[in-house]
Structure formats: structure tokens, C-alpha cells
Amino acid sequence: MDRENYMNALREDIVDTITRHLTPVAQRYGYSDMPLETNVKWRPMVLVIGNYSSGKSSLINEFLGAKIQDTGQAPTDDSFTVLTYDDTVPETEGIQVVEQRDGKSLLNDPEYPFSTLRKHGQRFAAHFQLKKINSPFLKNLAIIDTPGMLDSISERDRGYDYQEVLGDLAQKAGLVLVLFDAHKAGTVREAYKSIRETLTTHTFEDRIIFVLNRIDECTTFNDLLRVYGTLCWNLSQITGRKDIPMIRMTYSSNAAAISNSVPPEFLPLLENQREDLKQTILHTPLRRLDHLATYLEIHGERLAHYIEAIQVFGLEFQRFRIQKICIGLLLSLLGGGLIAFALLMLVGMADPTVLSSAGGISAGLIMIVWMAFPQKKLESKFRAARLADLDTLTPITDQTRKDSWGAIRDLVYEHLRANKGDYTLYDLKLDLFNIREINEEATHEIREALSGFRGKSEDDLKEWRKKRSARENDKHDLPWQDVII
Template sequence: MHRENYMNALREDIVDTITRHLTPVAQRYGYSDMPLETNVKWRPMVLVIGNYSSGKSSLINEFLGAKIQDTGQAPTDDSFTVLTYDDSVPETEGIRVVEHRDGKVLLNDPEYPFSTLRKHGQRFAAHFQLKKINSPFLKNLAIIDTPGMLDSITERDRGYDYQEVIGDLAQKAGLVLVLFDAHKAGTVREAYKSIRDTLTAHTSEDRIIFVLNRIDECTTFNDLLRVYGTLCWNLSQITGRKDIPMIRMTYSSNAVAIKRDSASVPSFLPLLENQREDLKQTILQTPRRRLDHLATYLEIHGERLAHYIEALQAFGLEFQSFRIKKMFIGFLISLLGGSLISLIMMTLGSMAAPTILWSVGGVGAGLIMVLWLASVQKRLEYKFRTTRIENLDTLTPVADQTRKDSWSAIRDLVYQHLKKNKGDYSLYDLKLDRFNIRKVNDDATHEIREALSGFQSMSEDDLKKWGKDRLTREAHKKDFPQ
């Protein structure tokens, strides 16, 4: 209990830091339309994807301890289903669905982090749902079951872009399970695209776990080795990696129980029981790993946001320098023009007093300056902006790979923002915001990493003392708000 409280408190602190310090700046300068904490403010999520009939629903039902999701050899469910915890009904009364919400309600409920999925349209909303279940397995996490991937289904047939939805959900998830079954160790077209392109673009490799499911359907150990080898080869071709990613193996104990009655249970299954338990524990450790991911999320967006502001600041400095230079040129031209007007009038034998002649020249100079600012200056500034926006890659230095990755992530954002907005921000405000973001990023991430490092070695007594100290600090804040 104390460890759960510690993890929840640390998660809240990270989300609070993002909410108070990063999001206001990000939305002020167009780095993000949505609050940055939208993707991370809810509970840890496990995304389960795979070919149709790969056993996704059966595996989920086994973890939950009841038949919650429909199962079958043919595609049985074409919905994205969020499975989350509800304790209003005691589990002693039987594990079951306590509450059901459809996609339209779910996408517009601020309690959940799915509002960004509204962009996928009404067809997607009709295939999106949430089930609240009183299973203790879901106490600290949520599971997202997905439609099986096929060769014949296209995004147009589904009515929404399946890959984009998978990418958005993978970005929110703390863990992604990619399931294969013993009968189809190869990959269908949608699975190939998901593994090769979608997942790599929206999440990191350490969050992806490959699972060979339904291994009880291999009749002999040789069959299992053949299937496992085939899957390894396929994954190496898809990922393009020389090292084979780790593949966990599992099966449904319910299916094995049925086979046991017919005496057709493969003899090698007991040897792989530890694989099933390891997969289960890996999933249950998602909340702990989620803290690392949140810390990384804060670091990455803090660094990218600071780089983004740096780019706007660099553009602003160049534009300001260009503007001043051209205005100075316009000023010189106007002085020259005014002087010429006065000299011409004197040459033509004007009898006016010198002061009047120079006054006329001054008025002429002023008119020239106004025309310069209203016409020539604007055209020059427009040309500068257009040319500079089309050549952004020299805007900020990218000396190392970290900076290159950061620039690659924000370049299009900078481009789109500068095209829509003139970028006439206060350079002082940009400098101050950039300094504050870097300071928050350095200080907060240092404290969070220290807390995560110390968490592993903390005893129950340490955690209990920490809990009391935290309550004391919170009470002090309420009594003496800053």
C-alpha cells in the first residue's frame, strides 16, 4: 500500500510540474494545441494489439479472471475497448462489467485522456468503448483491447485510419503487447505496418513486448521451435535489427484445461510456465515503469520546448536585425530625398527663406519614409520571412545527435507556427520563458530521478515515514499558502 501511495504521489508531482510549468508556455507559443499532461494524467495503460485470432481477448480474460471480452477463431470484436477498474462491486460477488460507456461519451469526458482521439471521426467513436470491471488485476492499470489486424481490411473499409489510432494509443500507453499465435507466426499487412512504422514513430522500443500466444496448440516441442524460429526471422525482417527482440511465450490455462480432458496437452507446457508468470509480472510492473516514462516524457518535452522557443527567439533576433537595417536604409534614403528636394528648390531659384526650404525638404523626407515603411519595408520583410521560413535548418545549432533528434521533432511545428504567425513576440519574454523551462526541466528531472532511484531501496518503514512527512507538508501548504 505504501509503495502504491509513493508511486501515485510521484506521478501526481510529475503531472503537476508539466501542468503548471510546461503546458502554459507550450500553448502560448503554439508548441501544442492540447495540454501536454493530457496523454499522461490518467492511470498507466497497456495496449494489446495483434493479428485476428491471436488470442488477445482470451489472454486478457485470463488476466482479469472472468470472460469479459468475446473470443473466437474468427474476428469477434472490431472495437477498441478500454478496460479499467471499478471497486463499487466486491470481487467476491463475481468479476464482471460494472459499467459500460460508449465512445461518444468517453471522447468528451475530461476524466479520461482520450479527447485527442476525437479527430478520428464518428466511425471511430462508434468503435470505441470503455468497460469498468471489478477485477483486482486492473487496480493500478488499464488495458486497451484492439480489433484484430487483417490483410484484407483497409483504412477506407474501417472508416477511420487504423494506424493513426494505434499510434495515438501507443503514445499514451506505458506498455504495448504485440501478440502472434502459433498458426500465424508470420505477419499480415496491417501488423507489418504497425510494427515497422507506427509503433517506432510513437513509442520507444523498451515499451514494446512481442508475445507468441497459444503455444499449447503446438503438438510437439519441435513444432514450437519451428514456429518460434519463423517468428524470430519475420521480426528481424520487419524491424531491420540484427539482434532478435525478446519474444515471450504464453497460452490460455482455460484452453489447456479443456484439452486436459482429452489428454492432448503438450508435454513441454510445464517447462514454460515461468514464461506465463513473467509476462503477467511484466504487465503488473507497468505502473512502476510508467514513472520512468513520465520522467522521460518531462525531460523530452522540456528539452524540445526549450529548443522550440530557442528557434522562435533566433528567428525573432534575425528578423529584428533585418528590420532595423532596412529601416535605417529607408531613413538614409528619406534624408537624401529631403535634401535633394531642398537643393532642387534652391537651384530653381526659389526665393523662400532657407528655413522654409529645409522645412519643405523635411516634409518630403517624412513622406518618403512613410512610403518606405508602408510599401518597400513591408515587401522586404515579407520576402525575408518567406525565404527564412523555407530555410529553417540553420536557425539553431544542432551539434550532436540529441539536438538533431530534438530539431527533427520540432522543425515542422516551428515551420507551421511561423507561417501562421508573424512571430512578433517579445524577445525578452522568449528569453525568460526559455530560461525558466530549462531550469524547471533540470531541477525537476533531477529530483524525480533521485526519487525513482531511492524508491528501489526504501523499506516499508521508510515509505511509511515518507507518507507522514508528505501529509505534514500538504497540511502546512493549506495553512500557509504561498
């Protein structure tokens, strides 16, 4: 219990750090339109994907301990369903759906991280829903059940881009389970497309778990080996890696029981794999913490780099501007002097007041003209030339800088080209200083809290919990300080 509290508190603190320190700066300078915490703010999520009839819903029901999701041979359930926890009805009254919400309200509720999915339109909204369930399995995570992948022809009739939705959800998920069924282990073409086109670009490989499901339908051990072998080969083709990804093998005992076939002899040997899979799923919150810490580090680093680039540009531009204004001043003084001199020599005007005011007015006029035309032209030329040579703006000293520059270059270009922003160089300096401080302190302390967590005993955590609640009312400015024991 304390372990869970500790994890939840640490997660909240990381999200809080992002919300309070990174997002305002990110939005102010156009680094990101949406709040950076949007994708990470909610509970850890497990996304379950696979061909239709691969047994996704049956396996989920098995984990939840009740028949919550519809199951069946035909692809009947064509909705994305978020399954989350609600304990307003006690477990003793049976595990059940406590509340249901439709996609439209879900996409518009800021409490949930799904607002980015609004772009998929009405048809998607009509196929998106949330169920609150009192199953203890969901205490610390949410599961997303998905409609099965169909062949590409039927895919076109969905009315929204299924692959893109999967990609967006995978980006938010702490774990992605990819299910294959023993019947059709060879038919992974559609799954292949989905995995390669969406998951690999959005999420890291360590978040994906492959599961060979419905193994009770293999009648003999040889049959199972054949199916397993085919799947391994297909997967290595898909991932493009020489090493074969780990594949877990399982089945839903409830579904198997109604199928009436005689269970194969090897089945008891693989019984433990379902428990193994269950434990892996239940560990998602901890993995998610690692992802969050990395998310904070990466965005902190990139944001600092982004502001640094804008600052360097601003400084260079300011230097250039001052230089050219000085030239304008010199020219106007020279011009004013010349006009006064001409008046004296050619017209013979000798009154010093008239001469100096004539010289002064002319100098002022020349300056106005200078500022209106040549100065403007020179400035826009400078901008264009600097934008064309953007890569020299900040030093790229190592691979990390190279990666972060790769990620922000276009954003920096767009921002500078549009000449957006209502801020001063002083603002930039201050914000850069703050972000760098966050990067150094927060990431260090969060990593420490995370590594500390792994070695903590239940007693340590109890002690920590006490200290934390005692300090709850006395929040430090830096949120993560609260979680360091």
C-alpha cells in the same frame, strides 16, 4: 501500497509539470496545438494486439479473474475496449463490469487521453468503448483489448484506419503486448505490417513484448519447438534485427480447460511464464514513469530549442529593421533638407519658419513613403532569405541538438513563414529562461526521485508518504519538490 502511492504521486507531479509549465508555452508559440500532456495524463496503459483468435481476450480475462471480454473462435468482438478500474462494487461481490461507456462520450471526455482519436470518425467511435471493472489487477493500469487483425481485404471494410488507430494507441501505451497463437505462428504477415508501420515509428522497442499464446495446443514438445522456431525467424525478419527478440510462452488455463484436449506433458514446465508475464504487466506503471520522465526531457529540450530559434530570428529581424529605418530616416532628413534648400535657392523664400516647416513636412512624407514601400519590401526580402537558410539559425553542437532540430525544423519554418504570434522579444526571453530552468531542475530532480524510488524500502516510503501528506497543503511552486525525500 506506499510504493503505489509514491509512483502515482510522482506521475501526477510530472504530468503537472508538463501541464503547468510546458503546455502553455508550447501552445502560445505554436509548438503544439494539443496540450502536451494529452497522451500521458491518464493511467499507464497496456495495449494488447494480435491476430484474431490469438487468445487476447481470454488471456485478459484470465488476468482480470473473470469473464469480462467475449471470446470465441470467430472474430466476433470487433471493438477496442479500454478496461479500467472502479472499486465502487466490492471485490467480494464478484469481479464484474461496474460501468460501461460508449466511444462517443469517451472521445469527448477531457478526463481521458483519447480526444486525439476523434479524427478516426464515427465508425471508429462506434467500435470504441470503456468498461470499469473492480478487478485488483487494474488498480494501477488500464488494458486495451483490440479487435484481431484481419487479412487486408476485410480490413478495408472497417470504415476507419485500423493500423492508424493502433499506432495512436501504442503511442499512449506504456506497454504493448503482441500475441501470436501456436496454431498460426507462421501467419504473421498482418501483424508484421501493423508492427512495422505503426509501432516502430510511434513507440520505442522496449515497450513491445512478444507473446506466443495458446501453447497448450502444441501436442508435443517437438511441436512447440517447431512453432517457437518459426516465430523467432519471422520476428527477426520483422524487427530487422540479428538478435532474436525475447518471446514469452503462455496459454489461458480457463480456455485450455474447455478445449477438452489432453494437456501436453511439457506444459507444467512453462507454467511460470504466465506469472512472469503478469509481473511484467504489473510493472508497467514503473516503466511508464521512465517514459514520462523521458517525455518531459525531450519536449522540454525541443521546446527550448524551438523558442530559441524564434528568438534568434526575432532578434535578427529587429536589427535589420532598425538598420533600415535609420536609413529611411537619413534619407528623409536629406530629402527634407534638399527641398528647403531648393525653396531657398530657386524660389528665394527666406522665411525660416516656412522653410523649416516645408523641410519638416517633406521629411515626414518621405519617411511615410519609405515605411510603406521600400522598408516593407526589404523586410519581406529579409524574411524570405532567412527562411531559405533556416539551418544556420541556431548552433547545432551535438547529436541531441541535431535530433531536436530535426524534430522542430518544419514547425519553426511554418511558424516564421506564417509570421504568426502575438508576443514580444521580451516574452520570448522570459519563456526561454523559464523552460530552461524547468529542464534543468525538474528533469534532474525527477530522475533522482525515480532512481531513489528503486532503492527505497517500504519503511522509507512510509516515511515519505507521511512527509508528503504533511506538506500537501503547503505546495511549492515547483511541483516535483514535493516528491523528493
